[in-house]
Amino acid sequence: MNSVKNVAIIGDFDPNSQSHAATAAALVHSAQHLGISPAFEWIGTETIAGRFERILSAYDAFLIAPGGPCRDRDAVLRIIRHARTNDRPTLGTCGGFQQMVIEYARNVLSIKDAEHAEYRPDSAALVVTPLSCNLKGRPLDITLSGGDSAVSAIYDTAFISETYNCSYGIAPAYQTAFDRSGFVNVGSDDIGEARLLELKGHRFFIAALFLPQASSVPGHPNKLITAFLRA
Numbered sequence: 001m002n003s004v005k006n007v008a009i010i011g012d013f014d015p016n017s018q019s020h021a022a023t024a025a026a027l028v029h030s031a032q033h034l035g036i037s038p039a040f041e042w043i044g045t046e047t048i049a050g051r052f053e054r055i056l057s058a059y060d061a062f063l064i065a066p067g068g069p070c071r072d073r074d075a076v077l078r079i080i081r082h083a084r085t086n087d088r089p090t091l092g093t094c095g096g097f098q099q100m101v102i103e104y105a106r107n108v109l110s111i112k113d114a115e116h117a118e119y120r121p122d123s124a125a126l127v128v129t130p131l132s133c134n135l136k137g138r139p140l141d142i143t144l145s146g147g148d149s150a151v152s153a154i155y156d157t158a159f160i161s162e163t164y165n166c167s168y169g170i171a172p173a174y175q176t177a178f179d180r181s182g183f184v185n186v187g188s189d190d191i192g193e194a195r196l197l198e199l200k201g202h203r204f205f206i207a208a209l210f211l212p213q214a215s216s217v218p219g220h221p222n223k224l225i226t227a228f229l230r231a
Helices: 018-034 049-058 073-085 095-107 150-155 172-181 223-230
Strands: 007-010 040-043 061-064 090-093 114-116 125-130 139-144 159-163 168-170 183-188 194-199 205-208
Touching (some): 007 018, 018 040, 095 114, 150 223, 172 183
Antiparallel strands (some): 139 183
């Protein structure tokens, strides 16, 4: 197998978490499919601040893991900001989607007090709010936007069905601001709420509210995970 660079999984690993186990397995499935041998490592969020620069020099791509709350969310947001502004391949799933939304709202849309309703419900700027329906443990159909979307090219279909483990997403009131600034909704549920966000002009900066890793099996890796490693 050809050697490729390192991938950091940013999150507080829980050995009892099915989504964390699925994350590690899905990366292996996709790597085997591509015939590459990247090194994967979980980076606990409480360790980031003390070795931030070393992490940036040691890892070439970042998977923002599902689950939460993070032990050090500010450190996660710093990693996301660096990856976004330095064209580093980045994929956030479930809770990772939510962190990418908050980072973008604060640092691109200048919503300095952008917050998550689960953790700071009294904030004046809740950009992550409860979904109109709880999706935990459920599959849901998603309509892809088509056009020049990288996600549409990855999946090569108009519709996908993926499994969720969350009940929070981007607040619909902020979606237009995200779209106009380039972090666009490229995959929606049946009432138009965003389930996939893609940053235009970036090599690979995609946030998925679902768990693409949950559908990955040996020999049939998830297409989004595979595209992340290819990037």
